[in-house]
Amino acid sequence: MTWPLEAADAVGPDDEEAWDLETALEHVGVGRFQWAALLVCGLANAADAVEILGLSLVLPAAEDDLALTAAGKSALSSCIFAGMLIGGLLWGPMGDALGRRSTLVASLAINGVFGALSAAAANVGQLVLLRLLAGIGVGGSVPVVFSYLAELLPAHARGKFMVGLAAFWMVGSLYSAGVGWAMIGPVGWRPFLVVAALPAFAAAASCLLLLPESPRHLLVHGRVGPAEKAIKRMAAVNRVKLPPNVRLRQHESHLLAAAAAAAHDHNSPGMTLPAAAAAAAACGSSKDVEAMDAAVCSSSSSTGRGVGPCGQLRPLVQHARGALRTSGDTAMQLLRAPLRARFLPLLVAWIGMCGGWYSTVLWIPEYFKARGAGDSSLYAQTFAVAAANLPGNIASIFMVDRLGRRWTACLCLAGACLAALGFAAAPADPVWSVVAACVFNAISVGGWNALDLLSAELFPTEVRRGAKAFDIIKTATAATIVWFKQHATSIIWNALDLLSAELFPTEVRSTAMGLLGATGRLASFATTFLA
Structure with missing residues (x-):
C-alpha cells in the first residue's frame, strides 16, 4: 500500500501563506x-x-x-x-x-x-x-x-x-x-x-x-511543487491539517535570483561555493545550516558548476552527469573553509x-x-x-x-x-x-x-x-x-x-x-x- 497523498490546491499569489521548511515540518x-x-x-x-x-x-x-x-x-x-x-x-x-x-x-x-x-x-x-x-x-x-x-x-x-x-x-x-x-x-x-x-x-x-x-x-534543487506534495503526504499520514493557502518558501530561489542579477548588473562572476558557504556560516545564527544551504545553492547555480540552477527541473540523466562531472569539485569544497x-x-x-x-x-x-x-x-x-x-x-x-x-x-x-x-x-x-x-x-x-x-x-x-x-x-x-x-x-x-x-x-x-x-x-x- 501507499500513503495517501492530497492534491495541492491552486493558490493565488495574494492569499497564499509562505512557510519555510522547518515551520512546515514542525x-x-x-x-x-x-x-x-x-x-x-x-x-x-x-x-x-x-x-x-x-x-x-x-x-x-x-x-x-x-x-x-x-x-x-x-x-x-x-x-x-x-x-x-x-x-x-x-x-x-x-x-x-x-x-x-x-x-x-x-x-x-x-x-x-x-x-x-x-x-x-x-x-x-x-x-x-x-x-x-x-x-x-x-x-x-x-x-x-x-x-x-x-x-x-x-x-x-x-x-x-x-x-x-x-x-x-x-x-x-x-x-x-x-x-x-x-x-x-x-x-x-x-x-x-x-x-x-x-x-x-x-x-x-x-x-x-x-x-x-x-x-x-527537493527545495534545494528548486522543486517546490514536489516538496509541497511531500509535506502534504506527511501531514495526511499524521492526520494533521495544513492551512489551505500554505506554500513552502523557496528562499534559495530568491538568493539565486539576487546573485544572478548582481553578477549580470556588475559583470562580475558569481560567488564560489566556499565563499557563499562562508558568508552564510558567518551569520552564526541558530539556522546557519539552512542559511548555508541557500548560499551553496546560489553559488552552485550562478557559477554553472553545480547540479543545476535552483528553481529549474532537469532530466535525471542530466542531473547524474552533472553530479559525476562535478563530484571532484564538490569534494574539494570540504577541504576549504568553512x-x-x-x-x-x-x-x-x-x-x-x-x-x-x-x-x-x-x-x-x-x-x-x-x-x-x-x-x-x-x-x-x-x-x-x-x-x-x-x-x-x-x-x-x-x-x-x-x-x-x-x-x-x-x-x-x-x-x-x-x-x-x-x-x-x-x-x-x-x-x-x-x-x-x-x-x-x-x-x-x-x-x-x-x-x-x-x-x-x-x-x-x-x-x-x-x-x-x-x-x-x-x-x-x-x-x-x-x-x-x-x-x-x-x-x-x-x-x-x-x-x-x-x-x-x-x-x-x-x-x-x-x-x-x-x-x-x-x-x-x-x-x-x-x-
Whole structure:
C-alpha cells in the first residue's frame, strides 16, 4: 500500500501563506509517518549490518568447503569494504543529484541481488567478486540513509530518531547472529547468505512504496511543487491539517535570483561555493545550516558548476552527469573553509572508529574459535556480543541530547579505548573474552550514533552525501586495520552517527556523508590484512 497523498490546491499569489521548511515540518509534527520512516530507514541500516557482519560467520563454515587459505580469508574479509569504498564515492554525488530515495532504493537492490547471488559462488574468486559488488550497494545506502531520515524530521525530534536509526544496526547484527546460529550449522552457509539478503529487498520495497523524496533536497534543487506534495503526504499520514493557502518558501530561489542579477548588473562572476558557504556560516545564527544551504545553492547555480540552477527541473540523466562531472569539485569544497574545520576532525574520528571497530567485529568469531568454541557456542557467543549493543543504544538516546553529540562521541571513544585494553588483557577463559567483547561493543555504539548524526547534519545538502561516502572510505580502511574491539563501541557509534548527520548544511550533506564513509572503509580494508 501507499500513503495517501492530497492534491495541492491552486493558490493565488495574494492569499497564499509562505512557510519555510522547518515551520512546515514542525507543523506536521511527529506521528505515524515519522515512525514509519524510522522503521523503513532502520531496516535499511539493519540490512547493511547483516551484509557486513554476516561474512564473519560464514568464514569459519566455508573454510573447508572452499579450501580457504590465509590470503583467501583476508580477501573475503576486505572485499566488502573495497566495494563500500567504491560505492561511497559513486553513490554520494548521485544521491545529491538524483535524490535520497531513489539512491537508497537502488543501492539496497544492488546489495540484496549480489548478496543473494554470492550463495551460488563455486570458488573463492567468485565469492570475493560477488561480495565486492554487494559492498558497492552497502556503500551507497550507508551514507544516504542518515541524511534521508534527518531531512524528514522536525528539529526537536531529530536527535532521538537518529539514535533510533543507528540502533537498528544492533537489530541487523542480532538478525545475522541469530539466523547464523539457526542455519549455518544445520543447513550450511549458502542458504544463510540468501536469507541474509532478505532485509535489503524488504527495505528497498518499503522505501519505494511508503516514503516520498526528501522535501529539503527537493527545495534545494528548486522543486517546490514536489516538496509541497511531500509535506502534504506527511501531514495526511499524521492526520494533521495544513492551512489551505500554505506554500513552502523557496528562499534559495530568491538568493539565486539576487546573485544572478548582481553578477549580470556588475559583470562580475558569481560567488564560489566556499565563499557563499562562508558568508552564510558567518551569520552564526541558530539556522546557519539552512542559511548555508541557500548560499551553496546560489553559488552552485550562478557559477554553472553545480547540479543545476535552483528553481529549474532537469532530466535525471542530466542531473547524474552533472553530479559525476562535478563530484571532484564538490569534494574539494570540504577541504576549504568553512567546511574544512568540520570535515577533517570527523574524518579522523571515522578512520579511527572504523578501523578499530570493524576489524574487531570481523575477527571476534575467529577469536572465539581459537579459544576452543565449537560451532554452537561460537554462534551463541557472537549473538551475545551483538546483543551488547542494546544498553549502549539506550544510553546514547539520553546522552546525545543531554551531553551533546560531541561530548557523547568523545567520552565513548575514550571509553572504547580503555575497554579495548581490557579486551586485549582478558584471560584465556572464554567467559572473560565474551564479557570483554560485550563491554567494548556497548560503549562503541554510542560513539557511532553520535558521529553519524553529526555527519548528516553539519554539511550543506549539496555535499552531504559525498562527505559520508568519504567517511565510508575511511571506515573500510580503518575497520580492517584494528579488527580488535566490540563491546565499548556501541555508544561511540551512536555519537559519531549523530555528529556526522548534523554538522553539514543540506546542499553538501550527502556528498560529505559519502566521502566520510568511503574513507572509513579504506581503514577497514587495510586492517583486514593486518589481523
